[in-house]
Amino acid sequence: MTQTSERSAPARTAQAHPAAGQDGTSTAGLAAERVRWSVGGRLILDDVDVTAPPGAVTGLLGPNGTGKSTLLRLVAGVQAPNGGRVALSTAAGDEDLLAMPRRRRARTLAFVEQDAATELPVTVLDAVLLGRTPHRSLLAGPTEEDHAIARAALDRVGALPLAAREVTTLSGGERQRVHMARALAQAPRVLLLDEPTNHLDVAAQLATMRLVRGLATEGVTVLAALHDLSLAAATCDHAVVLATGPAGHVVAAGPVDEVLVPEVIDPVYGVRTTVLRHPRTGRPVLTFDER
Numbered sequence: 265m266t267q268t269s270e271r272s273a274p275a276r277t278a279q280a281h282p283a284a285g286q287d288g289t290s291t292a293g294l295a296a297e298r299v300r301w302s303v304g305g306r307l308i309l310d311d312v313d314v315t316a317p318p319g320a321v322t323g324l325l326g327p328n329g330t331g332k333s334t335l336l337r338l339v340a341g342v343q344a345p346n347g348g349r350v351a352l353s354t355a356a357g358d359e360d361l362l363a364m365p366r367r368r369r370a371r372t373l374a375f376v377e378q379d380a381a382t383e384l385p386v387t388v389l390d391a392v393l394l395g396r397t398p399h400r401s402l403l404a405g406p407t408e409e410d411h412a413i414a415r416a417a418l419d420r421v422g423a424l425p426l427a428a429r430e431v432t433t434l435s436g437g438e439r440q441r442v443h444m445a446r447a448l449a450q451a452p453r454v455l456l457l458d459e460p461t462n463h464l465d466v467a468a469q470l471a472t473m474r475l476v477r478g479l480a481t482e483g484v485t486v487l488a489a490l491h492d493l494s495l496a497a498a499t500c501d502h503a504v505v506l507a508t509g510p511a512g513h514v515v516a517a518g519p520v521d522e523v524l525v526p527e528v529i530d531p532v533y534g535v536r537t538t539v540l541r542h543p544r545t546g547r548p549v550l551t552f553d554e555r
Protein backbone atom coordinates (compact mmCIF):
# COMPACT_ATOMS: atom_id res chain seq x y z
CA MET A 265 0.00 0.00 0.00
CA THR A 266 1.46 3.33 -0.96
CA GLN A 267 1.88 6.03 1.60
CA THR A 268 0.33 9.18 0.30
CA SER A 269 1.42 12.78 0.46
CA GLU A 270 0.03 15.84 -1.21
CA ARG A 271 3.54 17.24 -1.37
CA SER A 272 4.38 15.57 -4.67
CA ALA A 273 1.17 16.63 -6.40
CA PRO A 274 2.02 18.64 -9.49
CA ALA A 275 1.09 22.29 -9.29
CA ARG A 276 -1.77 23.16 -11.56
CA THR A 277 -3.90 26.23 -11.70
CA ALA A 278 -7.42 25.19 -10.86
CA GLN A 279 -10.27 26.84 -12.66
CA ALA A 280 -13.53 27.19 -10.86
CA HIS A 281 -15.92 24.30 -11.28
CA PRO A 282 -18.47 25.85 -13.58
CA ALA A 283 -21.57 24.79 -11.85
CA ALA A 284 -21.98 23.21 -8.48
CA GLY A 285 -25.31 24.88 -8.03
CA GLN A 286 -24.88 26.83 -11.28
CA ASP A 287 -28.61 26.98 -11.80
CA GLY A 288 -29.15 28.60 -8.42
CA THR A 289 -29.56 25.27 -6.67
CA SER A 290 -28.06 24.56 -3.28
CA THR A 291 -25.61 21.86 -2.33
CA ALA A 292 -27.29 18.48 -2.27
CA GLY A 293 -26.63 15.44 -0.12
CA LEU A 294 -27.21 11.91 -1.30
CA ALA A 295 -28.88 9.08 0.56
CA ALA A 296 -29.29 5.52 -0.69
CA GLU A 297 -31.82 3.84 1.57
CA ARG A 298 -32.34 0.09 1.95
CA VAL A 299 -31.06 -0.51 -1.56
CA ARG A 300 -31.28 -4.13 -2.72
CA TRP A 301 -30.10 -5.71 -5.93
CA SER A 302 -30.04 -9.34 -7.08
CA VAL A 303 -28.83 -10.99 -10.24
CA GLY A 304 -29.35 -14.60 -11.33
CA GLY A 305 -31.07 -15.39 -8.06
CA ARG A 306 -28.08 -14.11 -6.02
CA LEU A 307 -28.50 -11.20 -3.65
CA ILE A 308 -25.62 -8.79 -4.29
CA LEU A 309 -26.68 -5.82 -2.14
CA ASP A 310 -28.79 -6.38 0.94
CA ASP A 311 -30.66 -3.34 2.28
CA VAL A 312 -27.71 -0.99 1.91
CA ASP A 313 -27.90 2.48 3.43
CA VAL A 314 -25.26 4.94 2.25
CA THR A 315 -25.23 8.64 2.99
CA ALA A 316 -22.95 11.11 1.23
CA PRO A 317 -23.17 14.43 3.09
CA PRO A 318 -23.39 17.59 0.96
CA GLY A 319 -20.15 19.21 -0.17
CA ALA A 320 -18.03 16.41 1.26
CA VAL A 321 -16.03 13.49 -0.10
CA THR A 322 -17.35 10.10 0.96
CA GLY A 323 -15.24 7.02 0.26
CA LEU A 324 -17.03 3.80 -0.61
CA LEU A 325 -14.69 1.06 0.54
CA GLY A 326 -14.69 -2.71 0.76
CA PRO A 327 -12.94 -5.79 -0.65
CA ASN A 328 -13.38 -6.96 -4.23
CA GLY A 329 -16.87 -8.09 -5.08
CA THR A 330 -18.65 -6.42 -2.15
CA GLY A 331 -20.84 -4.39 -4.49
CA LYS A 332 -19.22 -0.93 -4.67
CA SER A 333 -19.55 -0.59 -8.44
CA THR A 334 -23.02 -2.08 -8.34
CA LEU A 335 -24.12 0.44 -5.73
CA LEU A 336 -22.73 3.35 -7.76
CA ARG A 337 -24.51 2.08 -10.87
CA LEU A 338 -27.79 1.86 -8.95
CA VAL A 339 -27.36 5.36 -7.50
CA ALA A 340 -26.52 6.69 -10.97
CA GLY A 341 -29.65 5.14 -12.44
CA VAL A 342 -27.65 2.94 -14.84
CA GLN A 343 -29.31 -0.12 -13.29
CA ALA A 344 -32.59 -0.27 -11.40
CA PRO A 345 -32.56 -1.54 -7.81
CA ASN A 346 -34.95 -4.30 -6.74
CA GLY A 347 -35.79 -2.30 -3.66
CA GLY A 348 -35.02 0.87 -1.76
CA ARG A 349 -34.65 4.42 -2.95
CA VAL A 350 -32.02 7.05 -3.70
CA ALA A 351 -32.79 10.51 -2.44
CA LEU A 352 -31.23 13.86 -3.14
CA SER A 353 -31.61 16.07 -0.10
CA THR A 354 -31.45 19.84 -0.30
CA ALA A 355 -32.67 22.69 1.86
CA ALA A 356 -35.89 22.48 -0.17
CA GLY A 357 -36.49 18.85 0.87
CA ASP A 358 -35.87 15.34 -0.44
CA GLU A 359 -36.29 14.29 -4.04
CA ASP A 360 -36.31 10.78 -5.49
CA LEU A 361 -33.25 10.83 -7.72
CA LEU A 362 -34.24 7.72 -9.67
CA ALA A 363 -37.65 9.18 -10.51
CA MET A 364 -36.12 12.37 -11.88
CA PRO A 365 -36.46 12.94 -15.64
CA ARG A 366 -33.30 11.68 -17.32
CA ARG A 367 -32.04 15.09 -18.53
CA ARG A 368 -32.50 16.73 -15.17
CA ARG A 369 -30.78 13.83 -13.49
CA ALA A 370 -27.88 14.27 -15.92
CA ARG A 371 -27.63 17.93 -14.90
CA THR A 372 -27.61 16.85 -11.27
CA LEU A 373 -25.37 13.82 -11.17
CA ALA A 374 -22.29 12.70 -13.11
CA PHE A 375 -20.80 9.22 -12.99
CA VAL A 376 -17.28 8.21 -13.95
CA GLU A 377 -17.38 4.46 -14.34
CA GLN A 378 -14.47 2.15 -13.76
CA ASP A 379 -12.60 1.53 -17.02
CA ALA A 380 -15.36 3.22 -18.98
CA ALA A 381 -14.78 2.24 -22.59
CA THR A 382 -15.13 4.69 -25.44
CA GLU A 383 -14.84 2.93 -28.75
CA LEU A 384 -16.39 5.75 -30.74
CA PRO A 385 -13.87 7.48 -33.00
CA VAL A 386 -14.33 10.89 -31.39
CA THR A 387 -11.80 13.47 -30.32
CA VAL A 388 -11.12 14.12 -26.67
CA LEU A 389 -12.74 17.56 -26.92
CA ASP A 390 -15.90 16.07 -28.47
CA ALA A 391 -16.02 13.38 -25.77
CA VAL A 392 -15.84 16.07 -23.08
CA LEU A 393 -18.44 18.18 -24.88
CA LEU A 394 -20.85 15.26 -24.43
CA GLY A 395 -20.92 16.34 -20.79
CA ARG A 396 -22.65 19.55 -21.90
CA THR A 397 -25.52 17.70 -23.65
CA PRO A 398 -27.98 17.85 -20.72
CA HIS A 399 -27.43 21.60 -20.43
CA ARG A 400 -28.54 22.56 -23.94
CA SER A 401 -31.61 22.04 -26.07
CA LEU A 402 -31.80 18.71 -27.85
CA LEU A 403 -31.40 20.13 -31.34
CA ALA A 404 -28.72 22.72 -30.64
CA GLY A 405 -25.02 22.05 -31.11
CA PRO A 406 -22.38 23.03 -28.56
CA THR A 407 -22.03 26.75 -27.97
CA GLU A 408 -18.91 28.84 -27.47
CA GLU A 409 -19.58 28.59 -23.75
CA ASP A 410 -19.80 24.79 -23.97
CA HIS A 411 -16.42 24.75 -25.71
CA ALA A 412 -14.94 27.04 -23.07
CA ILE A 413 -16.29 24.84 -20.25
CA ALA A 414 -15.04 21.66 -21.92
CA ARG A 415 -11.57 23.14 -22.44
CA ALA A 416 -11.49 24.39 -18.83
CA ALA A 417 -12.46 20.89 -17.64
CA LEU A 418 -9.66 19.36 -19.71
CA ASP A 419 -7.24 21.92 -18.35
CA ARG A 420 -8.31 21.16 -14.82
CA VAL A 421 -7.48 17.46 -15.20
CA GLY A 422 -4.22 18.24 -17.01
CA ALA A 423 -5.45 16.85 -20.34
CA LEU A 424 -5.86 19.98 -22.47
CA PRO A 425 -2.90 19.01 -24.69
CA LEU A 426 -4.89 15.88 -25.63
CA ALA A 427 -7.93 17.84 -26.87
CA ALA A 428 -7.47 16.99 -30.56
CA ARG A 429 -6.52 13.31 -30.04
CA GLU A 430 -8.92 10.45 -30.76
CA VAL A 431 -10.06 8.91 -27.48
CA THR A 432 -9.39 5.38 -28.76
CA THR A 433 -5.67 6.19 -29.07
CA LEU A 434 -5.23 7.24 -25.43
CA SER A 435 -3.50 5.32 -22.66
CA GLY A 436 -5.57 4.08 -19.71
CA GLY A 437 -4.48 6.98 -17.49
CA GLU A 438 -5.11 9.57 -20.20
CA ARG A 439 -8.56 8.10 -20.80
CA GLN A 440 -9.34 8.21 -17.10
CA ARG A 441 -8.61 11.97 -17.07
CA VAL A 442 -10.83 12.52 -20.09
CA HIS A 443 -13.72 10.72 -18.39
CA MET A 444 -13.20 12.94 -15.35
CA ALA A 445 -13.17 16.03 -17.59
CA ARG A 446 -16.44 14.92 -19.19
CA ALA A 447 -17.97 14.63 -15.73
CA LEU A 448 -16.66 18.10 -14.78
CA ALA A 449 -18.12 19.58 -17.96
CA GLN A 450 -21.45 18.11 -16.89
CA ALA A 451 -21.27 20.50 -13.89
CA PRO A 452 -22.99 18.11 -11.48
CA ARG A 453 -24.06 18.66 -7.91
CA VAL A 454 -23.29 15.02 -7.16
CA LEU A 455 -20.26 13.22 -8.56
CA LEU A 456 -19.96 9.43 -8.44
CA LEU A 457 -16.49 8.06 -9.07
CA ASP A 458 -15.63 4.38 -9.48
CA GLU A 459 -11.93 3.93 -8.77
CA PRO A 460 -10.97 7.38 -10.08
CA THR A 461 -7.26 6.73 -9.56
CA ASN A 462 -7.23 3.51 -11.59
CA HIS A 463 -4.45 3.58 -14.20
CA LEU A 464 -2.98 6.79 -12.76
CA ASP A 465 0.63 7.21 -11.68
CA VAL A 466 1.21 8.37 -8.13
CA ALA A 467 1.46 12.08 -8.95
CA ALA A 468 -1.68 11.87 -11.09
CA GLN A 469 -3.47 10.04 -8.25
CA LEU A 470 -2.65 12.85 -5.86
CA ALA A 471 -3.64 15.49 -8.38
CA THR A 472 -6.97 13.71 -8.97
CA MET A 473 -7.75 13.47 -5.29
CA ARG A 474 -6.77 17.12 -4.83
CA LEU A 475 -9.19 17.96 -7.62
CA VAL A 476 -11.89 15.89 -5.93
CA ARG A 477 -11.32 17.76 -2.67
CA GLY A 478 -11.47 21.06 -4.53
CA LEU A 479 -14.81 20.09 -6.05
CA ALA A 480 -16.20 19.26 -2.62
CA THR A 481 -15.04 22.66 -1.37
CA GLU A 482 -16.99 24.20 -4.24
CA GLY A 483 -20.11 22.36 -3.05
CA VAL A 484 -20.09 19.15 -5.10
CA THR A 485 -21.10 16.03 -3.17
CA VAL A 486 -18.68 13.23 -4.00
CA LEU A 487 -19.13 9.48 -3.52
CA ALA A 488 -16.02 7.60 -4.65
CA ALA A 489 -15.29 3.87 -4.63
CA LEU A 490 -11.64 3.48 -3.65
CA HIS A 491 -9.30 0.56 -3.01
CA ASP A 492 -6.36 2.48 -1.59
CA LEU A 493 -7.32 2.99 2.03
CA SER A 494 -4.50 5.47 2.71
CA LEU A 495 -5.58 7.52 -0.27
CA ALA A 496 -9.11 7.39 1.14
CA ALA A 497 -7.83 8.45 4.57
CA ALA A 498 -5.91 11.34 3.01
CA THR A 499 -8.82 12.56 0.93
CA CYS A 500 -12.20 11.58 2.29
CA ASP A 501 -14.25 13.23 4.99
CA HIS A 502 -16.44 10.18 5.47
CA ALA A 503 -16.11 6.50 4.68
CA VAL A 504 -18.58 3.68 4.18
CA VAL A 505 -17.25 0.14 4.35
CA LEU A 506 -19.04 -2.70 2.59
CA ALA A 507 -18.51 -6.38 3.30
CA THR A 508 -20.08 -9.57 1.99
CA GLY A 509 -21.48 -12.40 3.98
CA PRO A 510 -23.26 -13.50 1.97
CA ALA A 511 -24.56 -10.29 0.30
CA GLY A 512 -22.97 -6.85 0.29
CA HIS A 513 -23.93 -4.81 3.33
CA VAL A 514 -22.59 -1.82 5.26
CA VAL A 515 -20.40 -2.70 8.25
CA ALA A 516 -19.25 0.81 9.19
CA ALA A 517 -19.92 4.40 8.17
CA GLY A 518 -18.79 7.74 9.51
CA PRO A 519 -15.80 10.08 9.70
CA VAL A 520 -12.61 8.45 8.28
CA ASP A 521 -10.83 8.69 11.64
CA GLU A 522 -13.51 6.51 13.19
CA VAL A 523 -14.03 4.08 10.32
CA LEU A 524 -10.48 3.44 9.08
CA VAL A 525 -9.38 1.63 12.24
CA PRO A 526 -8.12 -1.95 12.72
CA GLU A 527 -11.32 -2.99 14.48
CA VAL A 528 -13.25 -2.30 11.26
CA ILE A 529 -10.65 -3.03 8.56
CA ASP A 530 -9.08 -6.25 9.87
CA PRO A 531 -12.15 -8.50 9.94
CA VAL A 532 -13.47 -7.12 6.65
CA TYR A 533 -10.24 -7.45 4.64
CA GLY A 534 -8.62 -10.30 6.60
CA VAL A 535 -5.43 -8.32 7.30
CA ARG A 536 -3.64 -6.75 10.26
CA THR A 537 -3.77 -2.97 9.96
CA THR A 538 -1.46 -0.47 11.58
CA VAL A 539 -2.60 3.14 11.57
CA LEU A 540 0.20 5.72 11.51
CA ARG A 541 -0.08 9.50 11.31
CA HIS A 542 1.18 11.40 8.34
CA PRO A 543 3.99 13.59 9.73
CA ARG A 544 2.84 16.68 7.88
CA THR A 545 -0.92 16.42 7.44
CA GLY A 546 -1.73 14.41 10.58
CA ARG A 547 -4.08 12.27 8.49
CA PRO A 548 -4.17 8.49 9.05
CA VAL A 549 -1.78 6.38 6.95
CA LEU A 550 -2.59 2.68 6.92
CA THR A 551 -0.13 -0.16 6.51
CA PHE A 552 -1.06 -3.83 6.30
CA ASP A 553 0.29 -7.26 7.17
CA GLU A 554 -1.15 -10.62 6.33
CA ARG A 555 -2.85 -12.35 9.23
Ligand SMILES: Nc1ncnc2c1ncn2[C@@H]1O[C@H](COP(=O)(O)OP(=O)(O)OP(=O)(O)O)[C@@H](O)[C@H]1O
Pocket residue numbers: 303304308326327328329330331332333334335
Ligand atom coordinates in the same frame (compact mmCIF):
# COMPACT_ATOMS: atom_id res chain seq x y z
N1 LIG B 1 -24.42 -8.42 -14.17
C1 LIG B 1 -23.94 -9.25 -13.24
N2 LIG B 1 -24.12 -10.59 -13.34
C2 LIG B 1 -23.65 -11.42 -12.39
N3 LIG B 1 -22.97 -11.01 -11.31
C3 LIG B 1 -22.76 -9.71 -11.17
C4 LIG B 1 -23.24 -8.75 -12.11
N4 LIG B 1 -22.87 -7.51 -11.70
C5 LIG B 1 -22.20 -7.70 -10.55
N5 LIG B 1 -22.13 -9.01 -10.23
C6 LIG B 1 -21.49 -9.60 -9.05
O1 LIG B 1 -21.82 -8.77 -7.95
C7 LIG B 1 -20.74 -8.72 -7.04
C8 LIG B 1 -20.39 -7.27 -6.78
O2 LIG B 1 -19.76 -6.74 -7.94
P1 LIG B 1 -19.20 -5.27 -7.98
O3 LIG B 1 -18.52 -5.09 -9.29
O4 LIG B 1 -20.27 -4.33 -7.62
O5 LIG B 1 -18.13 -5.33 -6.79
P2 LIG B 1 -17.02 -4.29 -6.39
O6 LIG B 1 -17.09 -4.13 -4.91
O7 LIG B 1 -17.12 -3.05 -7.20
O8 LIG B 1 -15.72 -5.11 -6.79
P3 LIG B 1 -14.24 -4.63 -7.22
O9 LIG B 1 -13.62 -4.04 -5.98
O10 LIG B 1 -13.58 -5.94 -7.58
O11 LIG B 1 -14.34 -3.68 -8.36
C9 LIG B 1 -19.59 -9.51 -7.66
O12 LIG B 1 -19.58 -10.81 -7.09
C10 LIG B 1 -19.96 -9.58 -9.12
O13 LIG B 1 -19.46 -10.73 -9.73
